[in-house]
Amino acid sequence: MDIVDYRPETAMVIFAHPDDAEIGSGGTVSKWSKNGTEITFVQCTTGNSGSNDLKMTSEKIEILRQKEQKEAANVIGVKNLISLEYEDGKLKASDDFLEQIVENIRKFKPEVVFTHDHFRKNSFQHRDHRNTGITVQDAVYPFARDHLHFENQIKNGLSTHKVKEIFFWGADEPNIIVDITESINTKIQALSMHKSQIPGLSVGSDLWNSMKKRHEDASIKFKFKYGEVFRRVKARS
Ligand SMILES: [Zn+2]
Numbered sequence: 001m002d003i004v005d006y007r008p009e010t011a012m013v014i015f016a017h018p019d020d021a022e023i024g025s026g027g028t029v030s031k032w033s034k035n036g037t038e039i040t041f042v043q044c045t046t047g048n049s050g051s052n053d054l055k056m057t058s059e060k061i062e063i064l065r066q067k068e069q070k071e072a073a074n075v076i077g078v079k080n081l082i083s084l085e086y087e088d089g090k091l092k093a094s095d096d097f098l099e100q101i102v103e104n105i106r107k108f109k110p111e112v113v114f115t116h117d118h119f120r121k122n123s124f125q126h127r128d129h130r131n132t133g134i135t136v137q138d139a140v141y142p143f144a145r146d147h148l149h150f151e152n153q154i155k156n157g158l159s160t161h162k163v164k165e166i167f168f169w170g171a172d173e174p175n176i177i178v179d180i181t182e183s184i185n186t187k188i189q190a191l192s193m194h195k196s197q198i199p200g201l202s203v204g205s206d207l208w209n210s211m212k213k214r215h216e217d218a219s220i221k222f223k224f225k226y227g228e229v230f231r232r233v234k235a236r237s
Pocket residue numbers: 016017020126129
């Protein structure tokens with residue numbers, strides 16, 4: 001497993017539901033944003049189906065989740081928060097969705113893109129996560145890179161863009177780790193903004209400590225205390 005210790009100037013996190021970005025990459029992107037990286041979040045669905053509370057309606061959840069996601073993004077230090085507003089649970093790897101991801105990549109020009117690992121085999125995975133991951137990989141290569149794909153975007157003033165690396169979270173076999181010792185508390189603090197999804201996540205709570213423990217276990221073979229792991233795919237230069 002390689003240690004990633006560089007910092008790009010731009011990074012984008014593309015995620016299915018409110019809170020996925022923080023769970024998957026919150027330590028790394030908050031560390032990078034604090035040191036000057038421009039972070040863009042692209043939230044693909046409204047997250048309006050994820051509730052066990054029978055009194056909750058989809059409309060109420062949508063408003064609440066958007067507010068919570070904004071607060072979490074502020075804690076992380078996100079500069080641009082884009083919301084594509086697909087319906088939760090109905091995200092397909094469609095051409096329309098691909099076109100929107102490509103447009104955002106061409107607009108914000110991230111060096112590194114974070115997303116869900118769609119190749120996970122050993123555990124359950126939400127279909128929105130799978131469809132996000134596969135669409136993001138397609139968007140990075142070759143669609144955002146090559147000008148004959150979605151030519152209208154080029155005609156309207158955007159230019160092609162080559163993403164250098166994708167960092168997939170939730171991988172069966174991660175191949176990189178980022179030292180997040182300086183940002184572990186920021187990550188969990190950002191997650192605590194998602195009160196309707198993760199209630200009871202206060203400083204020092206059992207949940208807080210178990211989240212820290214997971215990142216401590218990830219870095220057990222390394223010299224730093226807390227780590228975030230990913231499966232990295234690099235573009236050919
Ligand atoms: Zn999710």
